[in-house]
Amino acid sequence: MPAEAGARRLRDNPMTKLTLGPVLFNWKPETLRDFYFRMADESCVDSVHVGEVVCSKRTPFFEPFIPEIVERLAAAGKEVVLSSLALIMSDREMAQARDLAQSDGIMVEANDISVAALMQGRPFVAGPLLNVYNEGTLATLRSMGAVRVCLPAELSADAVAALAASTPMEVEIQAFGRLPLAISARCYAARARNLSKDGCQYVCADDPDGMAVETLDEVPFLAVNGTQTMSYHAMDLLGDVAGLAARGIGRFRLWPQTFDMVAVAALFRAVLAGKAGVEEAEDRLATLCPGAEFANGYIHGRPGHLFIEAGD
C-alpha cells in the first residue's frame, strides 16, 4: 500500500528533487574530490552543495580543489551550490563570506544571515542553519533574493507544509544523515582530547562521520564534528518523503556521510518514484549504513531522536 500511495502522490509531484548537502565533516581534500567526482558521474541527485560550513580552519586545504569539483559537477548536469560558513566571527571569515557572495554564475547558500544580506538581492538559497520558522521570515528572505529555503530540522510536517503553502519559493527539508543541531565557538573534538581550538591538530579528521557521544550509560546520543554538535542518529525520512511531497515539499536534502551516497540517493529516488516500497527501502538503507541508527521524530512533532514507524 505505501508504495502505491507513493506512486500516486508522485504523479501529482513529478518534479520532486534531491539535494546533496555540503560535506559537513573534515574529510581529506583528495577524499572530498573523489567523493564529488563520483557524485557527478554516478548519482541521481539534482543539486550538489560544496563548501566548508563548520570550521574556517579547514578551508585552506579544500579550497584549491573546488574549481575542478564544480566543473565536473556542472558538466554532469548538476546544479552546483556553494555553501557558506555557519558561524562567521573573524575578519578572515567575513572576507571569505564577501568573496562567496560575489561568486559569479553560481548559486550560493547562506548559512549565516550576513551572507544573505551580502547577496544584495541576487538569488541565493537560504540554508538550514538560518532560523526560518514562519511565513514572515520566509517573506523577508524572499525579498532579500532567496529563491529556495532549506528549513531547520526541528520543524514538524505540519509546520513545513504550512510554510511551503505560504511561499512561491522552493522549500527543501533535511531527509537523510546526521543532523546539524548546534554550532559553537568552542571545538569539542579538540576539547575531548585536551587540546585547544587554536592548537587543534585538526583532530576532527579522525572521525569522518563525527565523534560518537554516549551517555554515562553508554547510550548513543550525539555526535561531535569539531565546533558542530550533531545527532547520533541519522535522519531517515524514507517513510515520510512521499507524503511530504504530496504536501508541497519539492526537495529533500541528503547529508553526506561515509556511506554509499550514490546508493542512498537512488533509494530515495526509488521511493519517491513509487518504484520501491518503504519497508523494502528501509531494509536496504540499514544494509547501506552499517552500524547506523535512524530517527525521524522531528517531522512527526516528537523529540528528534525518536523513530516513528509509519502509521504510529
Place this chain on the structure above:
Amino acid sequence: MASVASPNRPELVCPAGTPAALRSAVDAGADCVYVGFRDETNARNFPGLNFNRKELAEGIAYAHERGAKVLVAINTFPRAGQPEIWHQAVADAAKLKADAAILADIGLIEHAHRAHPELRLHLSVQAAASNPDAIRFYAERFGVRRVVLPRVLTVQEIAAVNARIAPVETEVFVFGGLCVMAEGRCALSSYATGQSPNMNGVCSPAGEVRYTETSQGITSELGGFTINKFAHDEPAGYPTLCKGRFIAKDKASYLFEEPTSLNTLSMLPDLVKAGVTAFKIEGRQRGRAYVAAVVQAFRAGVDAVMAGKPLPDIDLDRITEGGKQTTGAYEKAWR
C-alpha cells in the same frame, strides 16, 4: 537616578521573572530591567514566571518613576501559521510604552518595524548576530538600535565589532547561566525532549527531568537520556543538556561545559574599553534575593570602573552554578 547610557557609563541590564524581582532589581541599582510575557513568546517560558499585561504596566510605572527602563523580551520564533500571540506581544509592549522590545525572529522584527515604528528594537542574543555585516543588516533594514552579542566572541573581537557598527549599540552578558553553543542556533533540547528555546522558549525543560536514586547515588535524566550521575554526598545539579557528563573517545567528561556560571566582574574594565554599551545579567528564572545580590555587585563594579577605582572584591561563589565560574568565550583559551 539612572542616566542614559554613554561610552562613559554603560547600562546595567538586569533580569526580572516576577514583579517582585523587578522592584528588587530597580532598587539595587539596575539601569534597565528586562522581562517577558507569561507565554511562549519569550525564551524563559517557565511555570510561575513572567508578567501579565497589568503587571507589566505596573512594573514599567515603578521603573520609570525611578529613572530605570523596562525592556520586553519577545525572543522566540513565531510558529508557522500562528503569529498572533507574538504580534500581540509586540503591540502590547509598544502600547504599554516599554523602552524597547528584544526580538530574535527576522519576520517578527520586520513586522515590529512596520507596525510599531515608535518602538525601539533590540536584537536578542537568540538571533546570534556574530559579525558586523549581520549587525548592519538588522540596523539598516529594521532600524535595530542595539544588539545583544552571542557568547562566542572574545573581548578583542567585541572591540573590533564595536569599531565598525556605530551608532548601533552592543550589549553583552556579564553574569549568570551561559550557553556554550551559539544562542538561537541550538536544537539539542528538542532533539532530546521535543521542546527547544527557539520553538518553545525552554531549554532542557523541567517536565522532562527525572532524578533516579541508585545504589551508587543519583542519576539525572533529560528526556530519558542520562545527563549526569552524582555520588550520595554530591549535590545533584539540574540536568541542563550541554552541562552534562558524556562519554567520547572512551572517556567520561563534561564534554561541552562544566556546570558553571559566567562571571566577568573582573573583566568589566576591558569590556568598557571595548565600547560595550550595556552589561546584561542572566537569570529571569531566579529569585529576588539572587537578582538583588548580583545587581548590587555589578552596580558597585561598574561604578568603580567609571570612577577609575579598583574593582570591589565581591565573592559571588555562593550563587553561581556548582560554585564554579568562568569568563567563557570572552577569553580565547575557552575555545
